[in-house]
Amino acid sequence: MHIERYEKLWIYAFVIMLAVFVAALMAGAILFNVRVPGSAGLINPANLDETAFANPGIHDMGDGNYEVYMVARMWSFQPSEIVVPEGAHVTFYVTSADVTHGFIIEHHNANLEVLPGVIGVTNTTFNTPGTFKLQCHEYCGRGHQMMHIDIIVEETEVALAANEE
């Protein structure tokens, strides 16, 4: 098959470019641990009461680590507000009690589709104090736009003290 010289050069160039892109995303995944969410298993959406999702909320695991069990249903999240200290590293376990919902936190790399029957897991670190919205980003019926809660990241006393100095 005949390929023009300049076209060949173009092909080499873009193969290298694509290889660099792939290398970059692998570096991100391996070196910086920027990963895509995985599954924490299946669950029966009708029986959430018999599982860890019976009491949605935040659990302090020590050392600045937190776990949040969260249930999405038309059209609210439980818990309906989350307060964490600055620097908190939070792992979210999320599932749906009814239809498909979404999960995204403003300015943080936390993004999930929330499906009934599957437990989604993702984690993120809250380094800046402030209020960040956690929103449902998958259409889930008429009231979909109402599905958002606040994540309040509080300045810790250590940080406050440091600021005053």
Place this chain on the structure above:
Amino acid sequence: MQSVKPALQSTENDGRAFPLLSTIASEKWFIGAHIFVALAALSIGILLGPYQAFRRAPAFLLQIDLPVFSYYYQALTAHGVLNALVFTTFFIMGSSYFVVQRSLQRPLKSMQAAWVAFWLMTVGLLMAAFAIITGQASVLYTFYPPMQAEWTFYLGLALVIVGTWVGLADVFATYFDWRKEHPGQKVPLAVYAILCNFAMWFTASLGVAIEVLFMLLPMSLGLIDTTDVQVARILFWFFGHPLVYFWLIPAYVSWYTMMPKQLGVRLFSDTMGRVVFLMLMIFSIPIGVHHLYVDPGVSEAAKFMHALLTFVVAAPSLLTIFNLAATLERSGRKRGATGLLDWMWKQPWGNPVIVSQFGGMILFIFGGITGIMNASFNLNVALHNTTWVVGHFHTTVGGAVFMTYIGMLYWMLPMLRGRKLFWRWAATLQAYLWLGGMLIFGGSMGRAGLEGAIRRTDLAGQGAYISDAVAPWLNMSAFAGFLLLISAVLLYVVVIGTLFFSKEESENVAPLATEGPKDEYAPGIFEKWNLWVVVIIGSNIVMWLPVLLSAVDLVNGFWAVGNPGAAR
């Protein structure tokens, strides 16, 4: 050549390598019917776009009460279904028949079958449209379960797909007849591309057909009360990614085979064109998991494998850039360009057929770049379901594909109608407005998405949240919506004008078959369909079976999870 169909033995052929329009049986009404339905669906779908953009902009927050569409998500469903599913599919079938008949210089094998296909699709469309309009199918164009629509919606979509199967079988039959009569000759590039497109579409649509027929339809009929939502999403995206290439390939057909003729030059490389379409056919299906990067029920390994292959499918588009740039250089040189880059400007910038396609290409540069970003695995976490994605696909399907189809329309319609394009200047203006509008729309939606604005959300609805950071960008997208609205109106002025008010006769010239230099070889490996069928089946088993197995609830079975309240 042993037998020539009577319809083609035209005395008016006066030595030209293609038959005149009138010699191809009922082309006018047959192709015209497809284009008519496509444009009718689009006329509603397209107007809902500005409505959404206005409604989502804090500076407007228009609480317009639309007739028929009583609430936002119902309108959004119609916008997605009518524009992205109906307009595209009808236009693709119609224009593909047109290209195949003219390039192979023979009518379709069975005109009856092709009309059956048309009516199946049309009845399907009416059923789905009925369900949407009556508010019984506000499930958006991705119809993820367990949310349910009325059964007419699913059955309607299934009929549309079955209709395309009948039509594409007819096209393949036509091709095989031609093949028998032309041993050792390669099929014209345009037809090759269309065959690749249909082969890919058929394979892909099996996924959504299974989802609809075995999961969604039985559920909406009440035959089963639960279904596996993750499996449904996997089946949908087995179809969903190739779907976007199903839209794109006809635009490529226009760029590769019609545009050179319209510009009066030859395509740079016919062979590399074939490589491109072959690659698109093979690589557009086994990469669909890149739409499921944040789905909880698909393993990270599967996501990564599909991410890698997604980068391979960028290759045909990158090859296309070179081939088309080299072709456009010829066009520029022909128009007096002598410098290194001045051929870029020496193009017919006042010809709506060309400008509309150029506009599509320019938008596709942005669509391609943003697409690679979306596909970049972990980067997707920052972008998934934000308005960034809306920006992306309005430069692809709403940009490259849409503008190129309109360019094709401006070229085909005068031929079918026998009258010159009405108000050429308006058509040109329409193209520039769409290009400008979509650049602004894409840019502002993209920026809003990076600031955290989410898509598929009624931002004027009760209890909605809009942050200060996203507000200006949403306002800007509404401004773009205004430009696009004017453009859309102009489009219909030109179409209706051409159909009913244009007086001058058009010349009927549509030579479509492009060939490369004469010494290029023939059918060779490209038309070894047995081989490619094996490759397609094999690669998809390797790439999709693990995804399905990782998701399916093996203990409780296919139907087990998903529906609230269903005992397990």
